[in-house]
Amino acid sequence: MFRFLSQTGKYFILLKKVFSKPEKPSVYLKQTLFELYNLGFNSVGIVTIISFFMGAVIVLQTAYNTENPIYPTYLIGLTCRDMMLLEFSSTVTGLILAGKVGSSIASEIGTMRVTEQIDALEMMGVNSASYLILPKIVATLLFNPILTLLSIIVGILGGWLAGTTAGVITSEDFIYGIQYAFIPYYLTYALIKTLIFAFIITSISASQGYNVDGGSLEVGRASTKAVVFSSVLILLFNVILTQTLLS
Amino acid sequence: MIKVINLEKNFNGKCVLHDITVSFESGKTNLVIGRSGSGKTVLVKSIAGLHEPDKGEVWFDDVLFNKLDFNSKKEIRKEMGMLFQGSALFDSLTVEQNVRFPLDMFTDKGLEEKTERVNFCLNRVDIKNANHLYPSELSGGMKKRVAIARAIALNPKYLFCDEPNSGLDPITAIMIDDLIRELTEEYSMTTIINTHDMNSVIEIGENIVFISEGYKCWEGNKHEVLHSDCELLNEFIFANSMARHLLAPGKQ
């Protein structure tokens, strides 16, 4: 319990340091562009692959579990769309990014801590927390919504391809289904979740890395903790946000 | 000139530095010596403000540094350079970018002017044709020299070196020591060097402070260091048999 409180305290102290005035905007801009590429663009591949297969499996599962003539097949398309939109492309993508991006942030910053690179920054008079973490937060807040949109589109494509290839749904029905009873607010909901998850992943992982004390063993531990903590928080906030945004 | 008065530092209730009072003059190589774990790194980091001292005062010339607020500290930090034990070069930047980093961060100079300064500093530490290499591609001695170049990029008044020659062969180690001493005299810096290396003590020990388990035990220069009556210091200096043979044939 005490450990938990002290960790939470450290997290908020760090956040305060992160959001103080940047010393040199041009340097920060350059870092942010780099992180957009490093943390954002580099995740396009994994998000595409996973979304494609998830969309495909959603369609097949729905089809085989509703082999009932009363149930119109276009609903398979609708299910695919809403599953992607409501849960998959924000929450599941969030969990995957927690693994990929979270562990890389924690180990990068943790290594800088134990090799005294953070001390070197502080020594020069650079606000190390802000310099290292703010560009990552900004970059993921900007790029993760793009990943979510990408995930929705690719997921639906995957569903369409799987459904039509397996012959469980015709192309027309699927396209009718994904347009049927579309609620635009669901998109807003998915994007709000994405933004909050992006902040959780980046800030929690960065704080785990930044507060490493010790050697390379602790860096490894911090990177595991980063993934576990941000995943659990994503699941927790998913429940809270679903309740507040959809009820 | 750096003055430390009654400095005390604790970690989780354990006292690591006890009541240290010492002053370090400018233009001289000031050595802090002691066994591993004696508190050398903590002392230097407390002076530089990387650790917050629990008690005592740290004066940089006539400024009481450890009581300043964050922003005023930052101003003085720009006049400090530090060489870390593991060099602490930024992994993701090339040699040139590493040395240019403080210039990028704190000056409004154009790229050309900055590159000129970078090359000047790299030349000064005798690094050539390595501008575009990454730290992982350098040898230990080269890393140290690049780190020195980065530390002096902004013409600091104060230079801290934490075990500058640990992990280096004796010849490279002496080159690094000499380089630090030359730079100290050239720019009249106040330099503090942590070391447990006896060669450094004999070569560049203009002012030596010996600490043991967080206590300051002895202070003097390289001529006095061999003839002290501080038992802990003698134990430290004459730890290996070569030192006993060569430095004090009587003390076997």
Ligand SMILES: Nc1ncnc2c1ncn2[C@@H]1O[C@H](COP(=O)(O)OP(=O)(O)O)[C@@H](O)[C@H]1O
């Ligand atoms: N961040 C820290 N937290 C807790 N204890 C520390 C920390 N840094 C150093 N110490 C302790 O302070 C003592 C002095 O360490 P240090 O200054 O690194 O020794 P050295 O003289 O080898 O540089 C050691 O006992 C070490 O365990």
Ligand SMILES: [Mg+2]
């Ligand atoms: Mg040390």
